[in-house]
Amino acid sequence: MPRGRxxxxxxxxRVLQTLSASRVHLTAEEILECLEGVGRATVxxxxxxxxxxxxxxxxxxxxGTSVYEYVREPHMHFVCRxxxxxYDIPAEFASSLEQIMTKCGHSIVKxxxxxxxxxxxxxxxx
Amino acid sequence: MPRGRxxxxxxxxRVLQTLSASRVHLTAEEILECLEGVGRATVxxxxxxxxxxxxxxxxxxxxGTSVYEYVREPHMHFVCRxxxxxYDIPAEFASSLEQIMTKCGHSIVKxxxxxxxxxxxxxxxx
DNA sequence: TACAATAATGATACAGAGTCTCAAAAACGA
DNA sequence: TCGTTTTTGAGACTCTGTATCATTATTGTA
Ligand SMILES: [Zn+2]
Ligand SMILES: [Zn+2]
Ligand SMILES: [Zn+2]
Ligand SMILES: [Zn+2]
Numbered sequence: 236m237p238r239g240r241x242x243x244x245x246x247x248x249r250v251l252q253t254l255s256a257s258r259v260h261l262t263a264e265e266i267l268e269c270l271e272g273v274g275r276a277t278v279x280x281x282x283x284x285x286x287x288x289x290x291x292x293x294x295x296x297x298x299g300t301s302v303y304e305y306v307r308e309p310h311m312h313f314v315c316r317x318x319x320x321x322y323d324i325p326a327e328f329a330s331s332l333e334q335i336m337t338k339c340g341h342s343i344v345k346x347x348x349x350x351x352x353x354x355x356x357x358x359x360x361x
Numbered sequence: 362m363p364r365g366r367x368x369x370x371x372x373x374x375r376v377l378q379t380l381s382a383s384r385v386h387l388t389a390e391e392i393l394e395c396l397e398g399v400g401r402a403t404v405x406x407x408x409x410x411x412x413x414x415x416x417x418x419x420x421x422x423x424x425g426t427s428v429y430e431y432v433r434e435p436h437m438h439f440v441c442r443x444x445x446x447x448y449d450i451p452a453e454f455a456s457s458l459e460q461i462m463t464k465c466g467h468s469i470v471k472x473x474x475x476x477x478x479x480x481x482x483x484x485x486x487x
Numbered sequence: 488t489a490c491a492a493t494a495a496t497g498a499t500a501c502a503g504a505g506t507c508t509c510a511a512a513a514a515c516g517a
Numbered sequence: 518t519c520g521t522t523t524t525t526g527a528g529a530c531t532c533t534g535t536a537t538c539a540t541t542a543t544t545g546t547a
Contacts, residue, residue, distance in 0.1 A: 242494095244494085244495060244496090245495085245496095245542095246495075246496075262533090263533075263534075264532090264533080272497090273496085273497080274496060274497035274498065274499095275497085275498090275499090275534085275535095276496080276497070276498085276499090276534090276535075276536085276537095277495080277496050277497065279533090279534065279535075280495085280496085293423070295421050295422060295423050295425070296421060297419065297421050298421075299421070299425070299427070299504075299505070299532085299533075300532085300533070301425070301533085301534095311458075311461075313462055313465070313467050313469075315467070316470065322465070322467070324461060324462065324465060326461050328454060328474070332437075332474070332476060335437075335450060335452050336439055336450065336476055336478070339439070339448070339450060339481070340480070340481030340484075341439050341441070341448070341476075341478055341479065341480050341481055341484075342478045342479050342484060343439075343476045343477070343478040344442065344477050344478040344479070345476065345477045345478070346474075346475070346476045346477075347473075347474070347475045347476070347477070348454070348458070348472075348473070348474050349472070349473045350458060350462055350467075350469045350471065350472045350473070351469070351470055351471045351472075351473070352462070352467055352468050352469040352470040352471070353467065353468050353470070354466070354467045355465070355466030355467055358466075358467075358468060368523095370523085370524060370525090371513095371524085371525095372524080372525075388504090389504075389505075390503090390504080398526090399525085399526080400525060400526035400527065400528095401505085401506095401526085401527085401528090402505090402506075402507080402508095402525080402526070402527085402528090403524080403525050403526065405504095405505065405506075406524090406525085425503085425504075425533075425534070426503085426504065427504085427505095
């Protein structure tokens, strides 16, 4: 049960469309470029609220920047340090993670499983 | 088998000492404060190289900043969105993660399992 | 409809974290 | 020792993201 404001403003809707259509992970700046004439602050506001409502997912990468994705199936991520590609890995640890955290007394809102290394393509190419 | 420069400079050593002694997760700026008279660039350089050599671990948080820790046992992290505390959770997914990623053809260098939510203390206090 | 209150938006100044450049200092090697 | 390479520090700079605030759009109501 999300507790934030549930309303979806016109701009939130456009951002959601952009992410849902792109099928990849986009940075805030990339989304900004897609939405011509829209102010930077507005895009960041929309992204925050969509995250709060659980409609999109923010991923904080090693590089310092965040990328956003439309929420579909739960999955993990793999980031290649050679080419920078970000791969969706279809597996789920959420339930077992939640168990462990619950034992510690914490309540989980979001889990984030990311691995870093060298992807198949880059390894082949070397 | 790390491939970076293996040498440890005097400053890298001081940074390593600082992290090893503190037993908590420190930001680059906090480390900078501990090491009076040391240049900002030097600290960031040292942190990068220590990460490459696998002696310390960088954690990229939702907040946009990174924290560093001395590498001890593998563990997961839990970040409380209320109080900001970062908890070490003693459990390990590395081996099963590695299996899955390997099936996808990628080779893992580092895994990062972090959950966000509300910690025990904050939940009690409400 | 007309009007007041509230919410959303955009321009822009601002802040924080981290990087780049370059010259000085230190370490190294012959 | 003396020249070469590495490390370091100061500070300018970049890049994400935030805060402020006036303008515009929406909403609710008389
Ligand atoms: Zn790659
Ligand atoms: Zn994804
Ligand atoms: Zn807490
Ligand atoms: Zn830790």
